[in-house]
Amino acid sequence: xxxxxxxxxxxxxxxxxxxxxxxxxxxxxxxxxxxxxxxxxxxxxxxxxxxxxxxxxxxxxxxxxxxxxxxxxxxxxxxxxxxxxxxxxxxxxxxxxxxxxxxxxxxxxxxxxxxxxxxxxxxxxxxxxxxxxxxxxxxxxxxxxxxxxxxxxxxxxxxxxxxxxxxxxxxxxxxxxxxxxxxxxxxxxxxxxxxxxxxxxxxxxx
Amino acid sequence: xxxxxxxxxxxxxxxxxxxxxxxxxxxxxxxxxxxxxxxxxxxxxxxxxxxxxxxxxxxxxxxxxxxxxxxxxxxxxxxxxxxxxxxxxxxxxxxxxxxxxxxxxxxxxxxxxxxxxxxxxxxxxxxxxxxxxxxxxxxxxxxxxxxxxxxxxxxxxxxxxxxxxxxxxxxxxxxxxxxxxxxxxxxxxxxxxxxxxxxxxxxxxxxxxxxxxxxxxxxxxxxxxxxxxxxxxxxxxxxxxxxxxxxxxxxxxxxxxxxxxxxxxxxxxxxxxxxxxxxxxxxxxxxxxxxxxxxxxxxxxxxxxxxxxxxxxxxxxxxxxxxxxxxxxxxxxxxxxxxxxxxxxxxxxxxxxxxxxxxxxxxxxxxxxxxxxxxxxxxxxxxxxxxxxxxxxxxxxxxxxxxxxxxxxxxxxxxxxxxxxxxxxxxxxxxxxxxxxxxxxxxxxxxxxxxxxxxxxxxxxxxxxxxxxxxxxxxxxxxxxxxxxxxxxxxxxxxxxxxxxxxxxxxxxxxxxxxxxxxxxxxxxxxxxxxxxxxxxxxxxxxxxxxxxxxxxxxxxxxxxxxxxxxxxxxxxxxxxxxxxxxxxxxxxxxxxxxxxx
Numbered sequence: 001x002x003x004x005x006x007x008x009x010x011x012x013x014x015x016x017x018x019x020x021x022x023x024x025x026x027x028x029x030x031x032x033x034x035x036x037x038x039x040x041x042x043x044x045x046x047x048x049x050x051x052x053x054x055x056x057x058x059x060x061x062x063x064x065x066x067x068x069x070x071x072x073x074x075x076x077x078x079x080x081x082x083x084x085x086x087x088x089x090x091x092x093x094x095x096x097x098x099x100x101x102x103x104x105x106x107x108x109x110x111x112x113x114x115x116x117x118x119x120x121x122x123x124x125x126x127x128x129x130x131x132x133x134x135x136x137x138x139x140x141x142x143x144x145x146x147x148x149x150x151x152x153x154x155x156x157x158x159x160x161x162x163x164x165x166x167x168x169x170x171x172x173x174x175x176x177x178x179x180x181x182x183x184x185x186x187x188x189x190x191x192x193x194x195x196x197x198x199x200x201x202x203x204x205x206x
Numbered sequence: 207x208x209x210x211x212x213x214x215x216x217x218x219x220x221x222x223x224x225x226x227x228x229x230x231x232x233x234x235x236x237x238x239x240x241x242x243x244x245x246x247x248x249x250x251x252x253x254x255x256x257x258x259x260x261x262x263x264x265x266x267x268x269x270x271x272x273x274x275x276x277x278x279x280x281x282x283x284x285x286x287x288x289x290x291x292x293x294x295x296x297x298x299x300x301x302x303x304x305x306x307x308x309x310x311x312x313x314x315x316x317x318x319x320x321x322x323x324x325x326x327x328x329x330x331x332x333x334x335x336x337x338x339x340x341x342x343x344x345x346x347x348x349x350x351x352x353x354x355x356x357x358x359x360x361x362x363x364x365x366x367x368x369x370x371x372x373x374x375x376x377x378x379x380x381x382x383x384x385x386x387x388x389x390x391x392x393x394x395x396x397x398x399x400x401x402x403x404x405x406x407x408x409x410x411x412x413x414x415x416x417x418x419x420x421x422x423x424x425x426x427x428x429x430x431x432x433x434x435x436x437x438x439x440x441x442x443x444x445x446x447x448x449x450x451x452x453x454x455x456x457x458x459x460x461x462x463x464x465x466x467x468x469x470x471x472x473x474x475x476x477x478x479x480x481x482x483x484x485x486x487x488x489x490x491x492x493x494x495x496x497x498x499x500x501x502x503x504x505x506x507x508x509x510x511x512x513x514x515x516x517x518x519x520x521x522x523x524x525x526x527x528x529x530x531x532x533x534x535x536x537x538x539x540x541x542x543x544x545x546x547x548x549x550x551x552x553x554x555x556x557x558x559x560x561x562x563x564x565x566x567x568x569x570x571x572x573x574x575x576x577x578x579x580x581x582x583x584x585x586x587x588x589x590x591x592x593x594x595x596x597x598x599x600x601x602x603x604x605x606x607x608x609x610x611x612x613x614x615x616x617x618x619x620x621x622x623x624x625x626x627x628x629x630x631x632x633x634x635x636x637x638x639x640x641x642x643x644x645x646x647x648x649x650x651x652x653x654x655x656x657x658x659x660x661x662x663x664x665x666x667x668x669x670x671x672x673x674x675x676x677x678x679x680x681x682x683x684x685x686x687x688x689x690x691x692x693x694x695x696x697x698x699x700x701x702x703x704x705x706x707x708x709x710x711x712x713x714x715x716x717x718x719x720x721x722x723x724x725x726x727x728x729x730x731x732x733x734x735x736x737x738x739x740x741x742x743x744x745x746x747x748x749x750x751x752x753x754x755x756x757x758x759x760x761x762x763x764x765x766x767x768x769x770x771x772x773x774x775x776x777x778x779x780x781x782x783x784x785x786x787x788x789x790x791x792x793x794x795x796x797x798x799x800x801x802x803x804x
Binding site: 020056167 | 650652743744
């Protein structure tokens with residue numbers, strides 16, 4: 001039994017293949033364009049304080065809006081609530097601080113999408129170094145490592161070629177914001193918003 | 207009145223519908239009973255009993271005559287058994303109908319009666335059809351009444367074909383060029399069925415002999431079991447597989463074997479096959495289990511001329527892959543049986559397969575550059591292993607075949623959305639390492655995963671999937687995301703396979719079989735190298751056409767020349783043992799004969 005993997009077709013015999021190729025190419029049709037089809041089903045995007053520790057991510061290079069945000073502890077978890085401009089004063093009136101946050105959208109190698117708000121007014125070293133990592137993520141795959149001694153994050157780039165270019169969900173920026181905040185009831189846009197009423201009630205009770 | 211205007215308008219001088227009846231005999235060429243045919247425009251009718259069938263086709267078969275049939279590989283094989291030429295232009299209505307209803311529920315089935323019922327075309331009833339079918343299967347001789355009945359019956363499979371075709375032409379999927387291409391492929395399938403695969407006739411009779419095979423089945427156990435110790439013999443001498451002993455074996459080999467819901471080892475065929483890719487040392491045990499449990503009797507369809515012939519069933523799978531009955535076909539899961547494949551004197555057989563076909567097609571469809579780049583290295587699976595330092599930098603498929611096999615499992619398994627626990631079991635690595643590999647796969651081949659998700663979403667949204675060469679599948683009954691995600695890759699493989707068969711047959715190469723990623727050809731020893739080169743060129747071109755010129759699949763060829771036989775490395779040990787036991791059986795028989803004569 002002999003094996004061989006070097007094709008050496010005799011061209012004199014296969015010349016007719018050129019005509020056959022033309023004949024069959026006429027029958028061929030491209031597959032339907034499916035790009036973005038799965039994005040239609042996205043109804044929620046997680047908003048989190050930081051990327052998962054040590055998980056590589058890329059940051060969307062264009063989606064970086066600055067939004068007024070209420071950043072509070074809910075149970076054991078830190079949660080972010082977007083606020084419309086007209087509600088900033090009203091919230092201050094019940095003792096809730098609103099601060100501007102820049103939203104970064106990241107994607108992991110396995111395709112998990114997350115929005116990370118960064119308080120632009122903060123001078124905390126963790127937050128600043130986290131933002132440096134997020135900005136670096138627009139250029140290459142990086143991961144954050146918590147450096148407790150120096151009280152900041154270290155930013156490690158992934159080896160070249162380890163991951164391919166990120167694939168972003170085909171979503172308009174407005175929809176990203178909508179599914180990350182508004183559709184989850186996390187956009188405080190009126191004094192009748194349930195969260196505002198809850199916070200106001202808590203304030204009254206004090 | 208049926209409107210056949212669309213059929214009448216086709217640019218052919220004659221349009222025939224035809225059907226043969228024949229007595230089926232396992233492994234043999236068709237024993238034709240009669241022929242029925244009608245020409246559409248002239249109404250010319252042929253209703254001929256076997257003694258009226260001449261040495262040549264009674265109707266013209268050039269490219270000006272179109273032939274309609276339902277399952278033409280049967281008609282083609284009948285024509286070839288009579289020494290008639292195959293028509294140049296064929297349209298097989300079976301794949302056209304299957305394409306229309308693929309993935310949908312068809313209450314009356316996908317046969318001719320089912321197709322006629324689907325379109326509300328009057329037909330004979332199933333009971334009558336079954337009665338005549340049984341009569342024909344009974345075989346010769348037929349009384350004059352039976353002959354009249356069969357000749358009447360044959361036309362019931364001919365007459366509705368024009369109307370059925372007109373209905374199929376009205377379907378949005380219909381394209382004349384595609385229908386003719388598929389018809390040509392079915393005609394090539396008929397040639398393959400007619401030719402058959404040459405087998406070793408010195409051994410076949412023994413394997414088909416119930417007593418000899420029973421002896422081998424029982425005797426092979428202690429020999430192979432000696433290395434595994436998983437069978438126990440009862441007082442009556444019968445061997446039984448014991449799960450507890452198998453658990454002990456896995457513990458000895460440090461294999462974390464998958465379990466069923468009840469906690470027993472999962473010993474399904476597909477699990478065994480997949481695990482054996484990771485643990486090749488278990489391959490002989492797998493072959494043994496298959497031989498004992500699935501092969502109470504060897505059912506290979508072997509003709510008196512020593513050739514394996516069975517209906518290949520083109521287009522049978524949802525992906526349009528050819529799907530012959532496994533028990534009757536030499537290229538079945540019992541890989542040791544493939545050693546029966548042996549060309550006759552002066553002849554040679556070549557098995558030519560596409561390299562890493564599934565992998566490149568996935569890369570091309572999703573336009574995933576890292577996949578395409580990895581394929582270009584020539585050893586995608588080994589190159590992927592190198593990324594984890596699981597293979598030396600200089601390793602190739604040839605130098606490290608075991609790494610190639612293991613990482614083939616990883617890459618293909620990941621494409622089938624295998625989870626880390628399963629992968630760790632398959633490779634004998636930690637769950638953590640398997641998790642990292644799958645992460646790496648998802649990260650490196652992100653474009654593929656994004657495309658796959660989009661493909662699934664698009665298919666479920668639109669309710670239909672289509673391959674580049676026109677095969678379609680509806681998602682009415684197919685809602686499993688894994689199957690939908692994998693469908694386009696297998697459908698493209700089938701597109702390429704059909705095209706390669708047609709191109710190869712047009713060059714006059716003797717095709718004798720096709721597997722989902724390989725062609726099998728036969729020719730004279732002095733001709734085989736040239737034929738292999740032509741076939742490989744055809745296979746390369748076929749991939750280029752379907753993948754749209756930019757990418758081509760490589761091929762590997764294994765040539766077997768008389769007096770050698772084909773071997774699959776996975777079945778070598780089992781084959782050797784079977785042959786040894788057959789010799790032992792004959793020796794015992796001779797001793798018994800001598801004793802009886804004394």
